[in-house]
Amino acid sequence: xxxxxxSVHGLALGAVVDLPGPDPAAxxxxxxxxxxxxxxxxxxxxxxxxxxxxxAEVDQRWGRAxxxxxxxxxxxxxxxxxxxxxxxxxxxxxxxxxGAALLPRYPDPGCRPMDDVDLLAAPxxxxxxxxxxxxxxxxxxPRHPTLLSGRGLVVDLHDDPLNSDRVSGRRMGGYxxxxxxxxxxxSRRLEGLPVQVLGPEDEVLYTAAHAVRHSFRRxxxxxxxxxxxxxxxxxxxxxxxxxxxxxxxxxLQAMRLLREPLGRDLPAPATAWLDTVPLTRWEGVxxxxxxxDRPAGSWGDFLWAGGIAxxxxxxxxxxxxxxxxxxxMLQVFPRLPAVLAPAAYLLxxxxxxxxxxxxxxxxxxxx
Amino acid sequence: xxxxxxxxxxxxxxxxxxxxxxxxxxxxxxxxxETAALVWAAGQxxxxxxxxxxxxxxxxxxxxxxxxxxxxxxxxxFAASDLLAK
Numbered sequence: 001x002x003x004x005x006x007s008v009h010g011l012a013l014g015a016v017v018d019l020p021g022p023d024p025a026a027x028x029x030x031x032x033x034x035x036x037x038x039x040x041x042x043x044x045x046x047x048x049x050x051x052x053x054x055x056a057e058v059d060q061r062w063g064r065a066x067x068x069x070x071x072x073x074x075x076x077x078x079x080x081x082x083x084x085x086x087x088x089x090x091x092x093x094x095x096x097x098x099g100a101a102l103l104p105r106y107p108d109p110g111c112r113p114m115d116d117v118d119l120l121a122a123p124x125x126x127x128x129x130x131x132x133x134x135x136x137x138x139x140x141x142p143r144h145p146t147l148l149s150g151r152g153l154v155v156d157l158h159d160d161p162l163n164s165d166r167v168s169g170r171r172m173g174g175y176x177x178x179x180x181x182x183x184x185x186x187s188r189r190l191e192g193l194p195v196q197v198l199g200p201e202d203e204v205l206y207t208a209a210h211a212v213r214h215s216f217r218r219x220x221x222x223x224x225x226x227x228x229x230x231x232x233x234x235x236x237x238x239x240x241x242x243x244x245x246x247x248x249x250x251x252l253q254a255m256r257l258l259r260e261p262l263g264r265d266l267p268a269p270a271t272a273w274l275d276t277v278p279l280t281r282w283e284g285v286x287x288x289x290x291x292x293d294r295p296a297g298s299w300g301d302f303l304w305a306g307g308i309a310x311x312x313x314x315x316x317x318x319x320x321x322x323x324x325x326x327x328x329m330l331q332v333f334p335r336l337p338a339v340l341a342p343a344a345y346l347l348x349x350x351x352x353x354x355x356x357x358x359x360x361x362x363x364x365x366x367x
Numbered sequence: 368x369x370x371x372x373x374x375x376x377x378x379x380x381x382x383x384x385x386x387x388x389x390x391x392x393x394x395x396x397x398x399x400x401e402t403a404a405l406v407w408a409a410g411q412x413x414x415x416x417x418x419x420x421x422x423x424x425x426x427x428x429x430x431x432x433x434x435x436x437x438x439x440x441x442x443x444x445f446a447a448s449d450l451l452a453k
Contacts, residue, residue, distance in 0.1 A: 044383070044384075045383045048383040048384055049383050063384060066382075066383075066384070067382070067384075067387070067398050070380065070382055070387050071387060071389070071396040071398075074378050074380060074387060074389040074396065075389060075391075075394075075396065077378075078378055078389055078391045079391075107383070108380065108381070108382055108383065109380060109387075110382055110383070151394065152394075191378070191380065
């Protein structure tokens with residue numbers, strides 16, 4: 001890992017780091033890392049609020065990204081308010097999932113970019129939402145009836161938090177039961193907008209599972225997780241909930257990365273937990289690879305599988321995740337005519353083989 | 368000159384380098400730099416242009432007449448941009 005990358009990560013996490021100084025090449029490296037990690041807005045805020053002067057070009061670039069993120073977030077929240085009000089008027093409740101739900105953990109709306117807002121419908125109500133959203137001008141993305149695009153806002157509508165309804169094999173790796181999640185919900189304000197969000201334990205588990213599933217691609221997911229771990233948590237409840245949902249291993253994997261290599265001081269109960277439940281060798285190897293390859297890399301599902309007990313369940317998880325049901329496969333290949341759905345499995349096999357070969361080349365070059 | 372109140376539907380947010388106003392009706396975002404943000408916030412507190420200009424003079428090295436002209440120009444811009452309640 002280059003020192004530029006380490007320092008950018010450190011600054012994003014709020015650590016005291018040395019800025020590059022007058023060397024333009026070093027600043028260029030910082031700017032490249034910040035852009036690749038989508039951290040420009042957050043770094044701009046960190047530097048401005050600390051009174052640190054940035055080179056004019058970097059200041060301009062990060063400031064633009066910061067204001068762009070702020071504008072997009074405010075627009076998305078305004079549209080979300082309109083949607084939630086219409087849902088409430090129709091007697092439908094929905095809960096805002098992380099990351100949008102974690103916006104209050106950031107200094108302001110310019111610091112955390114988000115592509116969409118994930119909404120969890122109250123049990124048994126999801127089917128009614130797309131039509132209602134359409135009446136407000138939202139359009140669903142072709143083949144994604146639950147991906148709703150409005151004015152400045154894309155909503156990813158969930159029936160269950162981890163989309164186990166779409167990818168059934170995922171249940172082998174853990175399951176957040178929608179009814180239980182719904183019961184534990186609580187209220188929060190996002191830029192003044194009152195919303196319902198996950199309970200504290202579910203918020204931690206969801207954030208960790210989401211980050212692992214997507215191979216820790218976005219650095220802000222580490223900040224999200226650290227923020228949820230520093231919330232007022234009942235650690236005994238979290239441990240119980242993690243075991244009950246089968247998500248203990250993914251949480252331990254994510255916390256491990258926060259501790260090392262990111263060097264964060266975790267709350268004492270988290271450290272004790274990590275020390276008493278060690279990772280397997282397989283998990284350790286995959287975790288190192290996943291961190292080295294971010295923000296690219298596709299280790300997430302393997303990492304998750306590594307934490308599942310038993311080869312049978314592990315293989316079922318991987319098979320179900322790599323080859324989900326036909327409707328989901330057609331979302332993966334949106335240009336493939338629906339009548340050719342079986343061919344999607346062959347295309348998927350080719351896609352996975354290509355990714356594996358590319359990953360192998362990276363590994364061979366590295367070692 | 369006394370600035371008007373903001374349109375009630377406007378979303379205002381202080382940022383590290385000023386402020387942002389989101390106008391959902393016109394689908395427009397306005398970024399105010401630090402000085403404009405200061406004028407906007409003082410205006411929303413009901414301060415007069417004269418008082419706001421005096422505040423600018425205290426904070427920045429700017430002649431009183433210039434400060435007053437700038438504040439009045441900004442307040443006209445806010446009104447022309449349909450950011451104030453009718």
